[in-house]
Amino acid sequence: MVARAVTVLHHEERGGSCCPHPSPPPWDPAKDLRCITTTFQYLQTSGWYWGSISASEAREALLKKPEGTFLMRDSSHPQYMLALSVKTRCGPTSVRIEYSRGSFWLDSISPVLPHLQSFPDVLSLIQHYTGSGHTGQTSDDIHPKTQPDPDKHTAKDSGVPLKLMHPLHKPEAFPSLQHLTRLTINRRTNCPKQLPLPKPLLHYLQDYPFHI
Numbered sequence: 001m002v003a004r005a006v007t008v009l010h011h012e013e014r015g016g017s018c019c020p021h022p023s024p025p026p027w028d029p030a031k032d033l034r035c036i037t038t039t040f041q042y043l044q045t046s047g048w049y050w051g052s053i054s055a056s057e058a059r060e061a062l063l064k065k066p067e068g069t070f071l072m073r074d075s076s077h078p079q080y081m082l083a084l085s086v087k088t089r090c091g092p093t094s095v096r097i098e099y100s101r102g103s104f105w106l107d108s109i110s111p112v113l114p115h116l117q118s119f120p121d122v123l124s125l126i127q128h129y130t131g132s133g134h135t136g137q138t139s140d141d142i143h144p145k146t147q148p149d150p151d152k153h154t155a156k157d158s159g160v161p162l163k164l165m166h167p168l169h170k171p172e173a174f175p176s177l178q179h180l181t182r183l184t185i186n187r188r189t190n191c192p193k194q195l196p197l198p199k200p201l202l203h204y205l206q207d208y209p210f211h212i
Contacts, residue, residue, distance in 0.1 A: 027101050035102045036081070039121040043072060045208050046123065047175045048167035055094050058085035061168060062092040068165025072122065082122060088162055095162065097122060123210045129164045130212055167212055179208070187211040 043049035050058065052074045062069055062085060070086035075096055077083075082097040084106070096107040103118035104125050119125040169175065175183070182205055185192060192205040 031102050035120065036099075039104070039123070042121055042123040042208065042210070045179070046072075046167070046210075046212070047169040047173040047179070048072060048212075049173075050170055055083070055085070058094065059092040061085075062087040065168060066166065068163045069168050070126075070164050070166070071168045072126070084126070084164075086162055086164060093162075097125070123212070126164060126167075127210050127212055129162075178204070182208060183211050 048071050050061070050071050050073045053061075055076060058071060058073055061071065065087050067087050067089055070084060073083055073085060075081060075083040077096060080096045081099060083094045084097060085092060085094045098105050098107050102120060104120075104122050105118040106125070106129075117125075117128065119128065185195070185205060186209060189195065192209070193202060195202065195205075197205075
């Protein structure tokens with residue numbers, strides 16, 4: 001990971017190894033293009049992707065919102081594409097989205113970091129942390145590597161429990177009635193392909209298979 005302060009010590013081995021580690025299989029850059037394109041298509045449809053706003057602008061938008069309100073925006077860090085801004089119990093904060101070889105995950109300082117799931121797109125990641133669509137299931141607590149508010153934090157990095165509950169839609173991108181209906185259907189079924197609907201409507205559901 002680029003943003004986490006992880007120290008890795010490299011030691012030169014004396015003498016050759018009889019069992020060298022195999023090199024990872026080659027990665028097709030076209031897969032990155034498909035994965036990233038799909039994610040941004042989903043984000044544009046979601047209504048809660050705010051584009052290239054700054055961290056301070058995201059903080060202002062979330063400041064008076066309830067805990068758990070969140071939005072997605074472009075990261076200001078040149079080595080990251082996206083950042084998640086969310087209102088926590090300590091106020092608005094941001095956590096970067098990691099990406100590598102077709103997978104997205106949260107940049108976290110949690111001790112369970114090796115066990116954090118990765119996802120094929122950002123919408124699947126966010127949906128997982130909002131409860132995975134199961135009624136009554138609460139969102140997971142995670143401890144992201146945040147970008148702290150200098151007025152409230154003195155440590156360079158701080159971990160705060162993060163709950164994702166309510167997406168904050170851009171005023172000019174509030175979802176249409178069609179999209180709200182799609183979200184409702186997606187909340188009620190895990191198999192929209194089996195619904196007795198015309199093919200155009202089934203295709204419309206498949207274009208955004210999420211409930212957030």
